[in-house]
Amino acid sequence: MEAPARLALWLCGGISGMNAAARELDALADAGFVAVSFDSWRRGTRAAETMAELFPRGMANFPHVVWPMLGNAALEALRILDWAETELGAKPPFFGGGHSLGGDIMIAAAGLDPRIGCVATINSTPDWRRPGMRADGKLVGPGTPDAYAQWFYDRLDPITHLAAYAHKPAMAFECGADDDHVPADGAQRFKALLAPVYGTAQNRLRVICHAGIGHEYTPEMWQNCMAWFREPH
Template sequence: MNRKENTETVRIGEIALTKAWAGPIPVLYREPESVPAKAERKLAIFLTGLGGTKEKQAEFLKDIAERGYVALAFDNAGHGERGTEARDDLVSRVFGNMRREGWKVLGQTVLDTSAVIDWAVTALGVSEQVRMGGISMGGDITIAAAGVDRRIVRAAPIITTPDWLRPGMREISSEAPVMDPGAPDEEAQAFYDRFNPITHLDRYVDGPPMRLTLGAEDRHIPPENAERFKRELGRLSGESADRIELVYVPAPQADHADVIRRKAEWWPSLLDWWLND
């Protein structure tokens, strides 16, 4: 298929990206600048957190493409071009009932991930050996997708959780009160039952390597959630648990939002690990 069909060039600052449609899903991708003519084309997907957009991932996509990968981002379900409400309204709605609204975003975007990979393999000519990562909610989606789509061969979730119940979750604020997680409706519960990683540990036996970058002082997504995932997986398979690497951004100033601001400390080494052949 001609990769130039139904595409347009988008500039985010000085970064040129290509916009295309994976069925109904708008995507942005950046091609590597120099790849040998007969070299395998490799795909790395990187997703945003709650309230973010694919456009906000431009700097990440640029860095990924510089490592020789086709770098791709798409909007989470209900986000960006796929949404109908302002960012602040979206965030307020989801945080107002994480288990009803948040689980729907997570579950639908897990399904979307497989659809985007299907499209990219055909339309962009990439290998079915896919790298995936993301920040916060994008990391949650990454972990869940890696459990159901074996084409994901290495995962890089950042300030994230494998437990959609999010025990100990606090608001992202200076006071950080404990959040009321709300209650799911039937649709949200079905997504949880189908995709929640920690209740489907068997999917991660012989699963792909993952490096979870965590904030040592994260009160919004406490590191204990990832630690428990690794520990409980170890009861099924020590070898599989060994493929789950936990890396901490140290205190002080290692709460949820602090980790994003400290990108320069963890992003280069994560790229080295994540995109290492």
Template sequence: MNNEKQRQQINGVEVTKEWVDGIPVIYAEPAEPQPERRLAIFLSGLGGKKEELVSYLSDIADRGFIALAFDLYQHGERGTAQDDVKARVFTNMRRYGWPVLGQTILDVERVIDWAVGNLEVVPQIRMGGISMGGDITICAAGIDSRIKRGAPIIATPDWLRPGMYDLFRPDRILDPGTPDRYASFFYEQFNPITHLERYANCPPLCLILGAEDNHIPPENAERFRSELAGLYPEAADRLVFHYVTGTPSNHMDIIARRNEWWEGLLDWWLI
């Protein structure tokens, strides 16, 4: 593992790569110096790699933020060529997916600590992500007060994922599987909807939801906001929902329709 800072060009975007306590990180910086060094973290979905996010990072950097991505636990450079993590997780979402979520949430803390200390960013972090990256964003927003604004995209605050259909066979309900004790630990520690008290002072979150998403149904986020409103009405008011409507607007369709929601989300998120 090379701990040296490396400059790279990925799909025409210049990024810097570093290793942070065994976590491979890439980040793009604004073209011009800014009055403050501000950080926005953006994470991929299940099976994704940090390099696939460079177009998002470029857009974020154009808004004056240091735009950072890292590989989720067991993903990208943290995985193996022999392991198709996406296929494996879908065989038992709870046993194999919950540890990916939980370990990556812990990694968010390490990366923010490192960025504040080494990139000299102000401790007022923006965070967002797609699908599982959005799930991680929602959770991190409840446990780290340095996160000031969040942008979860087609994500859920309920790790039980009721009503989840197969991503590859959208006509078939997906068996979520059974967790072992190791996986259950992460659920018990981090599942947002069973830790509503952590969101009493949560930052503003804008959730991009697919109106026809039956893999991550919008009802999961709506139920979270409804239950939060019963306990902390002002916190619930800080949750903003933007629905991508029409057909097709299932889970993967939302990513393909990025031009319909991304610029508006940036306007809201990066202020």
């Protein structure tokens, strides 16, 4: 009897969509995964504006602009996993990961869906407030969410919903030690706060800070993600 397909869902950063993930999807497929991506709300072919237009708006009021993008995408990821089970024969545990905003989305999705058993991210954070975030060298203010954005935060922000990770997904964070846009501190705090939740399974949480690296996507980070996916967890 043929083994069920192992599914890996990878999301790119910013408003990049599934077409930008071709390199990662090819590598995952070569490693034996059924590799998929999708264009989440306001990203890829569903983007309502260019990155040049979105970025200054997002930095001017991060919660108002970005939290709905994170929340909608995390919820949509569940629909993609449902589809993969039905149409592709994929079975849990599912693997997920992403770069920057894409990784933020997958971290949140892992707290929503216990079918996600393994996550690997690059330059991502579980803290939607991103304290200490800078853009073009300037500190980004906390911003003010509207009711819609706050709804997502109150239900899906990973670092304030630790119990959502009681199923102990294996999560690896590849961070730039000098990243001032998505500071590594978020992943480090998340790992420490989850220690009581994970108990004796601390080896299922890993944060690697790459010295001398800012908000950059390096080959070593990607190789570490692939190695994490291959490991038995």
